[in-house]
Amino acid sequence: MREGKAKTKTxxxxxxxxxxxxxxPAPVLRIPQMIENTRAKLFARQKGYTLFELIVxxxxxxxxxxLSVPRFQDIFLxxxxxxxxxxxxxxxxxxxxxAVLDQTDYTLHLDIDGGAFWVTSAAMTEQEIGIAMQNKNxxxxxxxxxxxxxxxxxxxxxxxxxxxxHKEGFSDKALVHMESDDDRKSILIESFLTRASVYPGFxxxxx
Numbered sequence: 001m002r003e004g005k006a007k008t009k010t011x012x013x014x015x016x017x018x019x020x021x022x023x024x025p026a027p028v029l030r031i032p033q034m035i036e037n038t039r040a041k042l043f044a045r046q047k048g049y050t051l052f053e054l055i056v057x058x059x060x061x062x063x064x065x066x067l068s069v070p071r072f073q074d075i076f077l078x079x080x081x082x083x084x085x086x087x088x089x090x091x092x093x094x095x096x097x098x099a100v101l102d103q104t105d106y107t108l109h110l111d112i113d114g115g116a117f118w119v120t121s122a123a124m125t126e127q128e129i130g131i132a133m134q135n136k137n138x139x140x141x142x143x144x145x146x147x148x149x150x151x152x153x154x155x156x157x158x159x160x161x162x163x164x165x166h167k168e169g170f171s172d173k174a175l176v177h178m179e180s181d182d183d184r185k186s187i188l189i190e191s192f193l194t195r196a197s198v199y200p201g202f203x204x205x206x207x
Contacts, residue, residue: 084178092195115139144179
């Protein structure tokens with residue numbers, strides 16, 4: 001009986017040693033299956049878009065338009081007041097959205113006497129502001145900004161006129177009067193509206 005028990009222990013020890021010497025094979029990593037599982041989890045979470053996500057997308061579109069502002073200087077080569085008005089509408093909307101997204105004030109500078117414009121922000125350094133002014137975009141062709149009218153300050157027809165777009169989502173209320181050889185238009189910038197309005201001829205603030 002004792003010998004039988006000894007044999008049993010030896011046999012068990014042998015099996016134990018075989019298990020140590022022969023490790024189990026590593027599981028195969030199935031990349032396609034992992035990708036499908038990840039996709040399934042993502043789609044399961046994304047059942048819809050939140051209001052915040054929609055606001056971010058709209059703001060990003062505004063950034064794209066803002067970054068393309070320098071390219072709009074080519075519009076003035078067409079010598080069309082209609083094209084210039086459309087440029088103003090696009091730029092004003094982009095600046096309002098970017099001011100809210102970046103939480104910093106942006107300013108559109110209109111050089112009436114020099115016939116040019118440029119954009120700066122409150123986050124810029126003095127050097128960056130100077131570079132932006134040096135690289136200002138000219139109003140070419142027969143397009144001319146005649147004056148800018150504010151409800152309190154009246155019409156300003158000389159120097160550099162600043163229109164500020166605040167980080168809180170509103171802007172200065174102003175009327176930009178522009179003309180070409182055969183056309184006149186007024187562009188109304190409302191304080192709390194994203195889109196500017198265009199009127200034929202020169203209009204002013206009542207009272």
